[in-house]
Amino acid sequence: MAEFSTSVSDKGEISTIYLKGFLDAHTAPMLENTISGLIDSRKYSIVVNFQELAYISSAGLGVFMAFIEKVRENAGDIKLSAMSDKVYNIFDLLGFPLLYEIYKTEEEAINKFKETKNLES
Amino acid sequence: MNFKIADLTKNIKFQSFIGFAIILFFFKLIFGSNESIFYRILNELFVIMTASFFIMYMFDVIRAKKINPLSLIMNIGILNAVIFFLITFSDSIMKWVFGNIQQRLIKPDLVISIVSYLYGFLFISTVSYIFFTFKELFFLKQKKNVSTYFNTMIIFFLAASFASVLNPYPELNYIKTTFIIISVMLIIVNSIRISWIAFLSKKEKVSLLILSVVILILFCVNIANSSDTHLHGQVLQSFSTSLDQFMNLMMIYGIIYFGILFFTTLFHIPTAEAYDRKTQEISSLQYFSKLITQVLDFKELTETVTEIAIKVCNSHAAWIIWIDNGETRPLAKKNIGIVDANLISGYILEKMKSGPDAKTTLLSLDKFEGKVKLSEKFNSLAVSPIKTHNEVKGYLAAAKRNDFIFDDDDKDAIDTFSDYASIAIENSRLLEESIEKERLEKELDVAREIQRKILPSKNPQLERIKISTVFIPAFEVGGDYYDFFELSEEKFGFVIADVSGKGISAAFIMAELKGIFESLSKTIERPKEILVKANEILHRTLDRKSFVSAAYGVIDLKEETLTISRAGHCPVILIRDKEVQNIRPSGIGLGLNFTDHFINTLEEVKIDLKENDLIVLYTDGITEAKNIKLDDFGNLEFEKILLENSDKHVDEISNKVIKDVSLFSQNISQHDDITLVIFRWKQNLNLDGENKWQNSAPQFQTKVK
DSSP states (O other): OOOEEEEEEEETTEEEEEEEEEESTTTHHHHHHHHHHHHHTTOOEEEEEEEEEEEEOHHHHHHHHHHHHHHHHTTOEEEEEOOOHHHHHHHHHTTGGGTSOEESSHHHHHHHHHHHHHHHO | OHHHHHHHHHHHHHHHHHHHHHHHHHHHHHHTTOOSHHHHHHHHHHHHHHHHHHHHHHHHHHHTSOOOHHHHHHHHHHHHHHHHHHHHHIIIIIHHHHSSHHHHHHSOOHHHHHHHHHHHHHHHHHHHHHHHHHHHHHHTTOOSOOHHHHHHHHHHHHHHHHHGGGTTOGGGHHHHHHHHHHHHHHHHHHHTOOGGGGGSOHHHHHHHHHHHHHHHHHHHHHHHHTSTTSHHHHHHHHHOHHHHHHHHHHHHHHHHHHHHHHHHHHHHHHHHHHHHHHHHHHHHHHHHHHHHHTTTOHHHHHHHHHHHHHHHTTOSEEEEEEEETTEEEEEEEESSOHHHHHHHHHHHHHHSOOGGGOOOEEEESTTOGGGGGOSSOEEEEEEEEEEETTEEEEEEEEEEETTOOOOHHHHHHHHHHHHHHHHHHHHHHHHHHHHHHHHHHHHHHHHHHHHHHHSOSSOOOBSSEEEEEEEEOOTTOOOEEEEEEEOSSSEEEEEEEEESSOHHHHHHHHHHHHHHHHHHHHHOOOHHHHHHHHHHHHHHHOOTTOOEEEEEEEEETTTTEEEEEEEBOOOEEEEETTEEEEEOOOOOOBTSOOSHHHHHHOOEEEEEOOTTOEEEEEOHHHHTOBOTTOOBOOHHHHHHHHHHTTTSOHHHHHHHHHHHHHHHTTTSOOOSOEEEEEEEEOOOGGGSGGGGGGGGSOSBSSOOO
């Protein structure tokens, strides 16, 4: 199987996780580590960029479920962005659009975070 | 059993010994002064028998113990010292106590008889014991059977001793002398058999040299003191001439044996060190082979490695610096504390080259800044890399204290040894991996077995619904589940589900799903309600990362409708009049949300069925099947095949799909379960003349539980 990697970049208070390659049962723990790393450093505004993700399995989807509760409890969110049609289809089938905000681009997701922040303050 | 027999004979020997000792005592008491040759011979026979049984008994008692030549030599030394004191004391004390003992010996009274008996008896034991010890020394490390030499010698010893009864007849003295000369010659021949010296270490050889000189002198003094002119000689002779003679022979044996021993040891000493090194090399080889047998346990193996490292390079402490995922930690520390090991390890990692160039290096701690912090004054180090496939996995470190340094021999030794250790460690790791792999495979076997038992063993045979199913498990068990429920004569329910994750955990959730749907389908009719309930129940058991995609449907045979609800599962495909429809009511996967949101978003659709409708249920194992370029098989391709073959028998359709999917995924392992369920709806049996009569009959041909 092809490799999987994650990278994180912070834009202000918002962190973006970039996913690359194949996210399945074997690589899911890497993403888990990345997200729990962000949560440990109290970063709860998370955007996930799926641009370079080739494949996601059910175990990969499970990773987001594992953290969403904790993040939302802390007034944060995990917003998904820039999915290919194929990846979106998998999320869509499972009803993820009913549970997560999914945006066409990373910017949209970040702007959405900013809007809510402005509204709050 | 053997043990008992040995015990028994041991007892008999002991009893015989005591018996003869008692006989001898009374014989002495009664006939002590009788000088006739007959009584003398009888006396000697009793003494010889007593001594023989004593020696035989001793063999049995001591044989079982492991014999160390040096302790045997020590025994002889101690006994000689005892004899020396006995002789010296007898000369002065007896004279003082008994006055003119020579006179009294000729016509002994009771006191003299008892004293003489005890004295003689003391010598029987000590001399016998010396003889026994010589015998053990003789047979030590002998490679061929040499008992003939020794037995011949014993015979001549006995002959010479016994011939001493002829002492009063000087003209017959030549008999005794001949026996003695032959005995001495045999002693010389037998004393050369001292190959056991070679097996001693240098230290042992030095102490043997000193001991042999001392004992040699003792033997000489004792033989000089036991001549007839001394009181001791007279007492012993009056007790038994053969004992006296035997003792003299033993003293001669001692002088010859220890004389030869002394010179041999002397000549062996210069080569002793070389011999020591050889034996050490041999024992290192033994250690290496020990490593091979310990690859089953990594911890035990590392412990052995450091233990041997200390021995091969004569160091005071040793440990392994293990590099694991970039982190280093000391393993299997021997004679060094964790703090010291950590400090020195840091210094070593700084100084050692990494990569394929790493080789065994001697380091000094003189320039080490942290040296003052060490609790023990380690001064010099020998460090050897533990390499596998040119990759440094760690270092084997050995340390010496204070002024001790490692020489080139030590360096070579640890270098060679670390090569062996590297191989053993690598083997151990590989073995651990393969055991883990086997364990996983066993676990997956169990998971597949669970899955096989959960899925329906055969399809229901229905008049109006033709069913074809295909299920192909993935090696890792994907967690696909499907089932059929014959709810009533009019209603037929079905479910298809895919558990997230793989392996045994997925199999367990499958088992739970079967229980949930099996029971819910009996009480609840509406698919939406069933999925809502199922979600509620799963809330209690599913962990946050797991979820289940499922679709539940009911075909009403009377209404001729299909009602379906979908919780995150692949759409249900309906093929009607050469057209593909994806039935995809909204719904979130089970276990993803446990609020009203789940209920509110879950839709239920109802479709009127038409003749020859094809209803296809599947899991993503089909659409996401990969080819070698990692492309998906895809929904479009799937739909195309279904459409092209929609007129055929359901089994033919499913076969065609599976055939195409496997062709597509050639040369790539199937990574998810594949499930395909196809229903064909036969609407109006009335149109079929043959089946007309069945209209009033029950709809189900057979009830499959």
